[in-house]
Amino acid sequence: MPDVAFINGTFVPLAEAKVSIEDRGFQFGDGVYEVIRTYRGRPFALEGHLARLHRSATALDLALPYSNAEWTDYVREGIKRASYPEAKIYIQVTRGVAPRDHAYSAETTPTVVMTVREFHPLDRSLQAAGVEAMTIEDIRWGRCDIKSVNLLANVLARQQVRQAQVFEAILIKEGLVTEGAVSNVMVVQRGTVVTAPEGPRILSGVTRATVLNLARSEGLPVQERFVSQADLYHADEVFLTGTTVEVLAVVRIDGKIIGGGRPGPIVQRLAACFTSRVSSPLALA
Template sequence: MAVLISMQKVFLNGDFIDKDSAKISIFDRGFIFGDGIYEVIPVINGVMVEKQGFWDRFKRSLSEIDLSLPYSTNEFETILNRLIQINSLQEGGLYIQITRGVAQRDFSFVSNITPTVMAFAFSDSILEHPGAKSGITIISTPDIRWKRRDIKSISLLGQCYAKNQATIAGADECFMVEDGYVTEAGSSSAFIIKDGVLITKPLSNEILPGIRRQRLLNLAKEIGLKIEERKFSMDEVYNADECFISAATIILLPVIKADGKAINGGKIGEYTIKLRELYKEILKAQAKMI
């Protein structure tokens, strides 16, 4: 998977500045404790897409750790649109991070401090992601993360460890496994298709509620797939008819090999192709391209 590089201008605590000039205090709780949350919004044709899903999850994560964004929805959208404009971003995304702010080191949530708000833009290929045509490979790794994975926390060491294992193995992504079942991928949601049924883990504190997830479940019904929201094992992945992942800037990507085992003979499945094309049309409409 590609390494995302930020564009030149970033937003930090009320100002648009050069990325090389952006600095935070060493006493920022995000730096000391990982006390904060983040989000990623895809941008297509210079337009933020899937905004409602972003706001719903962003606000929920903030609420779950008793943190508030010091801007209204309209104010923050204006900031984000300005960030797109000054970076001349056409396709890619916005990374947004908010931490509790600067305070003396104290494990308890500190009140009456100003949150640190940061955002940057990055360029990426979403609609024509190369992995959509080639397919990607994954490995399985133990899921060693904390128990509130439904919060999009900036504390990502567990995911970093798992993704690094995939990199060492020469794979693109990993499926994290807990108690014998797949929870989710390292930085994406996990799905399999078997005998005309789309299978994905049900929402709970064990996984992040993927913004693309519900859209894909609805589209799957439209093309005749049945839906099962249940746990599934890596053996089911190996024997699936199709397998794919979804995330903000990839839409969905087909998985053609897991732990060295070819899925569907190493061929991209027809339902995966249909789902991606339908989703692309929705995003292009939101981006005013059609």
């Protein structure tokens, strides 16, 4: 089955996809993106992803060229063409092609790229056992709420993760937990689910929102506030949320055992709720 690409309204095989070297996304990282996954061939939370794409683009004064209905049609067509049992859809919109200059013209036409590739979910053994993480300094810019294609700090963080042979980097800013390099972070303190509040320090994750809603529907107290690095180590449970990780327990951080050293009851409960949620046809576009 071929990986599929979409460029400015046209579907092509991924191997044939090309963009200009003068595209501002290539020159400056001047663009936004989204990553969406499918369940049983249908995209999950597409409306939420498109809403965030719009928010990110608006924050950069970048006009999206398609309506939500058009985006939805293109995503569905890409999934159909790729025909993978499970797929990961990457959407990127840059400010477009222009002579190199930091300032931009409102007349520049955005470049839209979408790829559809096969997605391999995490091994269930990781969910059963939990994963290890490390903390590193959060050196990202001041607008982490914008899902920008400029990801240099995340690249460096994930390289440290690879070298340390752990699963994720938990980012620390001024002694406080912000989020993971490619995920949101939640902790459980005395039965309460706690996660960093929405704002410029974190990306407001689509899966994050789903999990918080599930927690509330389960009658679990939820607090959106920062926790300290020390609180992280002493939490009853720590877990990650994200499009590709879903709901995943962290059982060791910086070599320190979290809780009982295995996925706790609340993360197991929320993971089961999430699985049930994505199994519902009503949750899929």
